[in-house]
Amino acid sequence: MTSREHQVSLCNCVPLLRRLLCDAPWRKARPLHALSRYFRSRVSPSKMAEEPQSVLQLPTSIAAGGEGLTDVSPETTTPEPPSSAAVSPGTEEPAGDTKKKIDILLKAVGDTPIMKTKKWAVERTRTIQGLIDFIKKFLKLVASEQLFIYVNQSFAPSPDQEVGTLYECFGSDGKLVLHYCKSQAWG
Amino acid sequence: MTDDKDVLRDVWFGRIPTCFTLYQDEITEREAEPYYGKDSSVSFNVVSSLPSMMLYTLEWNRILLLLPRVSYLTLVTDKVKKHFQKVMRQEDISEIWFEYEGTPLKWHYPIGLLFDLLASSSALPWNITVHFKSFPEKDLLHCPSKDAIEAHFMSCMKEADALKHKSQVINEMQKKDHKQLWMGLQNDRFDQFWAINRKLMEYPAEENGFRYIPFRIYQTTTERPFIQKLFRPVAADGQLHTLGDLLKEVCPSAIDPEDGEKKNQVMIHGIEPMLETPLQWLSEHLSYPDNFLHISIIPQPTD
Numbered sequence: 001m002t003s004r005e006h007q008v009s010l011c012n013c014v015p016l017l018r019r020l021l022c023d024a025p026w027r028k029a030r031p032l033h034a035l036s037r038y039f040r041s042r043v044s045p046s047k048m049a050e051e052p053q054s055v056l057q058l059p060t061s062i063a064a065g066g067e068g069l070t071d072v073s074p075e076t077t078t079p080e081p082p083s084s085a086a087v088s089p090g091t092e093e094p095a096g097d098t099k100k101k102i103d104i105l106l107k108a109v110g111d112t113p114i115m116k117t118k119k120w121a122v123e124r125t126r127t128i129q130g131l132i133d134f135i136k137k138f139l140k141l142v143a144s145e146q147l148f149i150y151v152n153q154s155f156a157p158s159p160d161q162e163v164g165t166l167y168e169c170f171g172s173d174g175k176l177v178l179h180y181c182k183s184q185a186w187g
Numbered sequence: 188m189t190d191d192k193d194v195l196r197d198v199w200f201g202r203i204p205t206c207f208t209l210y211q212d213e214i215t216e217r218e219a220e221p222y223y224g225k226d227s228s229v230s231f232n233v234v235s236s237l238p239s240m241m242l243y244t245l246e247w248n249r250i251l252l253l254l255p256r257v258s259y260l261t262l263v264t265d266k267v268k269k270h271f272q273k274v275m276r277q278e279d280i281s282e283i284w285f286e287y288e289g290t291p292l293k294w295h296y297p298i299g300l301l302f303d304l305l306a307s308s309s310a311l312p313w314n315i316t317v318h319f320k321s322f323p324e325k326d327l328l329h330c331p332s333k334d335a336i337e338a339h340f341m342s343c344m345k346e347a348d349a350l351k352h353k354s355q356v357i358n359e360m361q362k363k364d365h366k367q368l369w370m371g372l373q374n375d376r377f378d379q380f381w382a383i384n385r386k387l388m389e390y391p392a393e394e395n396g397f398r399y400i401p402f403r404i405y406q407t408t409t410e411r412p413f414i415q416k417l418f419r420p421v422a423a424d425g426q427l428h429t430l431g432d433l434l435k436e437v438c439p440s441a442i443d444p445e446d447g448e449k450k451n452q453v454m455i456h457g458i459e460p461m462l463e464t465p466l467q468w469l470s471e472h473l474s475y476p477d478n479f480l481h482i483s484i485i486p487q488p489t490d
Contacts, residue, residue: 125411154357154358160293
């Protein structure tokens with residue numbers, strides 16, 4: 001359909017839907033969002049190009065044991081992350097403001113391995129270096145391998161920078177999105 | 188009336204006379220012969236007119252240098268390193284690090300910030316101890332090369348622009364512009380640096396300032412490394428926010444009660460700007476080359 005037809009079909013969306021349901025089976029296979037821009041899925045086209053795993057997963061999935069709302073690390077052979085109370089999958093601690101954890105969403109860049117659990121609740125005072133060490137252990141990277149973390153896909157904060165400060169300044173929708181990469185992605 | 192641009196020059200060319208002394212325990216060889224380079228009776232009143240990067244050897248284990256406030260320790264101390272390495276055994280030399288009165292100095296903080304925060308109430312020169320052993324892993328980042336300093340500097344600039352312009356200005360620049368910013372800092376070239384940096388100090392005509400002000404507030408009395416938050420330069424009613432407004436919002440303990448005695452100094456580049464100064468103006472004129480306002484809150488000196 002042309003975009004003109006898309007706009008026209010907006011007014012006729014209900015009859016259009018009815019027509020579809022009556023169409024031949026091979027036509028029903030077309031995704032709804034392709035019919036009109038108003039039916040477009042919530043995920044933007046660029047994000048659709050990413051692998052489905054990178055979409056935000058709440059850690060209550062039953063995929064791997066231990067990814068629930070506990071402080072236990074996932075049921076893999078990964079060694080216990082350092083001071084595991086500082087980084088836990090998705091829990092919120094009801095403590096005072098400075099102890100409260102913030103939500104971090106980790107996204108892999110390039111051919112860097114993707115973390116099974118992407119959303120983490122992290123103490124505000126955790127440093128970027130602490131987070132790097134944690135991710136490296138989780139992904140079973142060798143200590144000598146480098147890992148870079150980026151904010152806003154534009155700058156790499158200093159290793160001693162606290163995640164709480166980054167969240168205050170660059171967080172959105174209640175979380176801080178961080179991209180991680182084995183090589184320098186954004187210089 | 189002084190042009191505001193003169194302020195930019197004054198900030199850029201600020202210098203701190205610093206005396207570097209090699210840590211006693213690390214002196215491993217060499218006869219203890221005093222070595223006097225330039226006139227050893229040079230008084231520190233004259234120091235401010237000395238060419239900035241010349242090195243004055245006072246004794247073989249002690250040298251005097253004028254440090255640029257806006258630069259970084261590991262960027263400007265090559266001569267210090269070379270000089271002291273001559274008096275040490277090769278195998279004893281590992282990464283250089285600096286300390287003031289027992290506090291390791293973070294090379295990734297600008298020199299002027301370190302001085303204001305730690306030593307501004309003491310007499311000049313700033314006495315820094317040089318170490319080549321026992322690197323304090325817990326306190327300091329490693330500085331493997333000049334590239335590491337460049338990477339850190341550029342990252343700070345990008346973070347500042349993310350706050351000021353949603354990264355639009357810095358992302359529109361070419362790689363060679365980024366390089367020019369770094370080379371300008373590294374080679375102490377004011378014009379070279381500001382030819383590009385001025386673009387980062389602009390804002391859309393319809394606005395009255397940047398989106399948010401890049402600032403960091405440091406205190407030695409707290410555990411936190413620094414305070415950095417989102418803060419707009421302009422209020423909803425169009426009034427320009429001042430330095431006082433910022434402090435009231437993010438660090439109220441820094442503001443002294445009006446009728447009480449002055450307990451704190453709010454210092455940038457060795458001066459105490461008036462609290463009524465518009466924050467937007469401070470950001471445009473008193474930022475460090477990384478485009479951040481690095482503000483020190485220090486106890487009022489009791490002398």
